[in-house]
Amino acid sequence: MKKKYLQFLFFILFLNSLISIAQKDPGKINLIHQWTFDNGTANDVININSVNGVLQGGATIKDRALIFSSQGQFLSFSGSALALNTYSVISQEIWYCSVAGANTGYTMLSYFGNISGGLGYNYIYTSTARKDNVSRTAISNGTYNSEIYANGPEYDDGIVHHMISVIDADSIFLYIDGELTSKVINTISLSTIGTSLAYLGKSGYTDDPTWIGTIYKFSIYNKKLTPDEVKYLYNKGPEESKMFAASVNSVAFDEFYTSQKITVSMLNISDTVKITMPDGITVTPSIIPAKTNNLLLTLNYDTSFIVDGNINFLGKDTLYLTIPVKSLKNNCYSKLYPDAENLIFDPFISDLDFFSGWGNRSINNDIQYVYCGATSGKVSGINGGSLDVNLTGKLLPNTKYRIKAKVYLTGGSFQIGIFGWSDNQPDYNKIISITDSWQDVDFTFTTGSPLGLKQGVFFNNYGLTGITGYIDNWEMYAVPEIYLSLSNIEFLTQGSKKVTIRKVN
Known part of the structure; x- marks a missing residue:
């Protein structure tokens, strides 16, 4: 019996050693640039040869994250200061969360390269959501028709994800959420990468939409990150401190739009989180277990209530997040022709x-x-x-x-x-x-x-x-041909009336 117990103990120790071997800290020797947004700025946290970002188009930094809430918002850098064309290998790490369903065009999370005539050229990029419904990392020594790329599944779901792109002299790797999704052969030299543009949230192609969502961390390594190192970075998460995030910044309802789904994620939080709602709003589920990630919540509005308040996410002693919520009325709309069929079935564009x-x-x-x-x-x-x-x-x-x-x-x-x-x-x-x-x-x-x-x-x-x-x-x-407006009928005397006829063609 004692022998069997010792065998079991050695087996457990062996498994633990395998788990620790399967994850490896890449260290910071080859971490050349990193932007965490933790101090409310877009400054590079690596003190040697720092390259700070510049907010563009109304982009903001809030709650230790870079937020792109509408079109035209992005973060820019000095491409010449980054000098990615001098690297022997480039590994990009990015933690992000899209606004669900907002990125159906050819969007990019990061772009480093040149532009001419509205077309990007001599570049590398990462993308989590594209018009062709894939994620991608690519390098090109021309425009789009010269790309060598690795594809993965598209993620535009309002959930926190982790992406790592590794590009060296002979290979391209794409990792998503700690797993290798694609590997292809590369024949394009990194020395061809242009240095005129460097963006987060924006493509190098003029006609492409900017990406809508939140970036929690972006890092650049001059190192070929291994699968074990990728797994370590994924398990470490985007923040060492507590983080609670939602897929929306505010919620509104009206008499036609009465239900909405949102996603919430937490990191390094051991609390059970209770959700409190104003009267007239219900949520399912209303309790979030500790250490839950990417949980889908369904909000429903009772149209008999007027709502103007907050959705609160409460831990034992901490208010982790507040989302404003209100109800509105569609009373500013009246049909042009009350008795005619509006061929736009949903004039409020709610579904x-x-x-x-x-x-x-x-x-x-x-x-x-x-x-x-x-x-x-x-x-x-x-x-x-x-x-x-x-x-x-x-x-x-x-x-x-x-x-x-x-x-x-x-x-x-x-x-x-x-x-x-x-x-x-x-x-x-x-x-x-x-x-x-x-x-x-x-x-x-x-x-x-x-x-x-x-x-x-x-x-x-x-x-x-x-x-x-x-x-x-x-x-x-x-x-x-002729529209009769009954609201313009006037009764003048007993048995007579005045009718206004409006000719509209």
Whole structure:
């Protein structure tokens, strides 16, 4: 019996030694640059040859993290000071959390290289979410058609992830969450890397949207990190201190938008965390066990309540996080024609299931960019995406239609357009150019005969200059020849009345 016990004890010790061997601290000898954002700045924490970052476009640092909350925000460095073209091997480590579903275009977490004619060239980059639904790290001695790259699964889920890219003279490795996802042969010298641009959250291609999310730590090693070292860095986590993070910074509801899912993550927290909500909001689950990571919460709003308060995440003695939450009303919207069918089934753009399209399109819940209620439609990035409504089988030939919407633009022009309005005709487009305020867009068009094979209406910036566009209170109607407004009936005498008829075509 004693012999069996000793054998078991030696087996346990052997397993523990294997676990410790499977993780190895890479040390700091080859850690050349690191940005942790812990002191509220974008300064390099490596004191030798430090290269500090510069916040751009409204990017912020809060709660020991770099935050990109909207299009055009990024962090820049001096590429010549970094001088990555002098390295024998480059390992990039990045801890990040996207805003869920916000990065459907060709976004990049990091980019180091040059640009010419709007195209990046002679570069390396990392990306967690792309239009082709992969993650990637790549090197190029030209533009995109000269890339050598390693792909992995796309992560745009509002969950904290860890990525390491390793590029040396003969190989490219991509690790995600401690695991090797891809390895390819490399034949491009690191000496070809350009030094004119160095970014976090921004691509070297002018038309690509910036990345939306949070970066907790970014490190550059002049060392080929091994799988054991990658595992060590992943298990160590982004912070040595306590961290509690959520996939959103605020929450809003209205009478149509009554449910939202958010993700929370914690690190180095041994507390059980209780979630408290204002009256009218419920959450499932309401208790977060200690050391839980990437937990999905479902929030539901009871429309009989008016809400203006906070969601609190409370430990035993610590308030870890507060998220503002409020309810809003869609009472600023009234239909142009109360008795007619609005062909935009969801005029408040509160559910993406009612829309088609492509690229970087989403439901916006940031009330700064909502005209009415809690949501609006959002398209971001130059040529970034399109929010479409399928109208096939709903349009009539030789019929006048009216489209009206509230639109808010940043950075340039967008358009509302109709395809298939007449067979063999180009799209009918209404260009919108006024920026930085909510504007009325109101126009009519008449369909041809026959119609195109497929019909639809869209909101996008394809071929235009806009960076981000928001749309709300979207309406589209077949216009009657004569519209009778019953609200304008006046009874003059017994048995007589005055009727106002408004001709609208």
